[in-house]
Amino acid sequence: MEAADAKTAIRDAALELGFDAVGFARPELADEARRNLGEFLTRGYHGDMGWLATRAAERGDPQTLWPEVKTVVVLGLNYAPETDALAGLADKSTGNISVYARGRDYHEVVKSRLKALARRIADLGHGDLKVFVDTAPVMEKPLAMSAGIGWQGKHTNLVSRGWGSWLFLGEIYLSLELEPDPPENDHCGACRACLDACPTQAFTAPYRLDARRCISYLTIEHKGHIPAGLRPAIGNRIYGCDDCLAVCPWNKFAQTAHETRFATHHAAPELAELAQLDDAAFRARFAGTPVKRTGRDRFLRNVMIAIGNSGDKGFLPVIEERLRDASPLVRAMAVWALARIGDAASITKRREAALADETDVDVRSEWQQAGPSERS
Ligand code: B12
Ligand code: SF4
Ligand code: SF4
Numbered sequence: 001m002e003a004a005d006a007k008t009a010i011r012d013a014a015l016e017l018g019f020d021a022v023g024f025a026r027p028e029l030a031d032e033a034r035r036n037l038g039e040f041l042t043r044g045y046h047g048d049m050g051w052l053a054t055r056a057a058e059r060g061d062p063q064t065l066w067p068e069v070k071t072v073v074v075l076g077l078n079y080a081p082e083t084d085a086l087a088g089l090a091d092k093s094t095g096n097i098s099v100y101a102r103g104r105d106y107h108e109v110v111k112s113r114l115k116a117l118a119r120r121i122a123d124l125g126h127g128d129l130k131v132f133v134d135t136a137p138v139m140e141k142p143l144a145m146s147a148g149i150g151w152q153g154k155h156t157n158l159v160s161r162g163w164g165s166w167l168f169l170g171e172i173y174l175s176l177e178l179e180p181d182p183p184e185n186d187h188c189g190a191c192r193a194c195l196d197a198c199p200t201q202a203f204t205a206p207y208r209l210d211a212r213r214c215i216s217y218l219t220i221e222h223k224g225h226i227p228a229g230l231r232p233a234i235g236n237r238i239y240g241c242d243d244c245l246a247v248c249p250w251n252k253f254a255q256t257a258h259e260t261r262f263a264t265h266h267a268a269p270e271l272a273e274l275a276q277l278d279d280a281a282f283r284a285r286f287a288g289t290p291v292k293r294t295g296r297d298r299f300l301r302n303v304m305i306a307i308g309n310s311g312d313k314g315f316l317p318v319i320e321e322r323l324r325d326a327s328p329l330v331r332a333m334a335v336w337a338l339a340r341i342g343d344a345a346s347i348t349k350r351r352e353a354a355l356a357d358e359t360d361v362d363v364r365s366e367w368q369q370a371g372p373s374e375r376s
Contacts (some may be wrong), residue, residue, distance in 0.1 A: 021076030023147025055137035098240030155194035164251030194244035215241035308337030328362035339370035
């Protein structure tokens with residue numbers, strides 16, 4: 001089969017398997033992307049995502065990851081929500097889970113499709129290949145831009161003219177050389193809607209993100225205590241954040257995802273109910289979804305922050321229970337929540353008792369910070 005025919009066959013197979021976007025790129029990144037990655041890491045913008053730094057050389061160069069690669073096939077899968085992605089932010093009695101995590105884990109869905117496509121390509125007899133999604137050391141967005149699927153918007157994610165900001169990405173590296181597609185141009189123009197929408201001002205400039213301020217990082221990747229100054233802006237976002245994606249004007253071209261496994265199952269769970277989850281109940285409830293990634297303690301840390309941001313005294317009994325939680329992450333955020341919504345007299349009493357107890361370091365430190373100033 002000629003290379004041009006192979007390209008058509010791969011594209012057709014990808015679309016047939018349900019991918020929404022397909023593009024072909026050379027296995028190289030622009031020097032600028034590599035330099036940017038270096039500067040992002042040097043500035044420490046990756047926070048405690050040490051894995052971004054440890055395999056930076058492979059991330060910055062597909063041929064370092066796999067020397068035989070001659071072509072990168074980039075695939076996009078639409079996950080646009082049926083309704084307003086930000087509607088759940090208004091109801092403070094519930095937690096808002098970001099769109100990508102409301103249904104089946106996309107890693108599984110994209111990977112199983114990539115594997116099916118890989119089998120079809122292997123049947124065409126075109127040499128070796130490797131399949132990657134998300135967790136591999138691959139800079140997926142710059143490669144997707146080179147492959148013509150979209151451009152990296154000012155919010156740093158890939159925006160497509162056909163699907164807006166709602167595309168998952170995955171790649172197949174081929175040892176076969178195929179003609180690359182023309183790269184896509186930047187169509188952000190003078191727009192800055194995403195930059196202005198960010199609740200925590202995580203963009204230090206257009207196209208530049210300090211992940212340490214991003215709610216997605218704080219609620220999913222970050223393992224420790226979330227800095228006190230950022231907690232109020234988190235609102236009821238208990239897993240990820242969609243604000244910068246959702247305001248992108250290019251979304252008007254997106255159609256609701258046809259992949260039913262992304263349909264919403266966990267969009268607006270009651271905070272009071274989530275705060276009661278023990279480890280087994282958490283795992284049972286979120287099995288097969290991306291939410292399971294944080295584990296129960298980090299998730300409940302987020303839930304307690306959302307409760308603290310609710311301003312609703314009806315949560316006081318729930319907070320009371322979590323003050324005795326086995327996890328110091330959860331206990332400390334229960335203290336924070338109590339300091340935000342409890343009444344002054346009981347807070348002062350508890351604070352004094354907690355400060356006298358030197359055994360619970362996390363709780364003590366939280367009470368130290370949550371002094372009277374916290375309530376002013
Ligand atoms: C690490 C990571 C995160 C981190 C950091 C995000 C980031 N923008 O880097 C955190 C946890 C914050 C995150 C959040 C989210 N993520 Co994420 N994430 C990744 C991951 C694993 C690596 C991205 C990476 O290489 N970052 C390093 C930076 C340097 O590279 P970059 O983002 O391409 O940025 C370029 C420029 O914008 C510029 N730049 C950006 N920041 C800075 C800073 C400085 C100082 C400089 C000089 C330059 C610069 O340089 C880069 C190269 O040119 C990718 C999967 C993958 N393997 O690629 C998924 C991925 C990017 N995530 C994805 C998603 C869906 C999300 C969320 C929407 C999830 C959510 N709803 O909560 C949010 C969106 C937040 C946002 N505005 O980016 C999708 C995006 C799909 C798309 N259409 O683009 C990906 C591709 C996963 C996938 N396979 O589908 N993510
Ligand atoms: S995901 Fe949310 S917190 Fe992160 S950059 Fe976008 S708007 Fe800001
Ligand atoms: S919201 Fe505007 S600036 Fe941001 S990615 Fe979309 S078009 Fe670009």
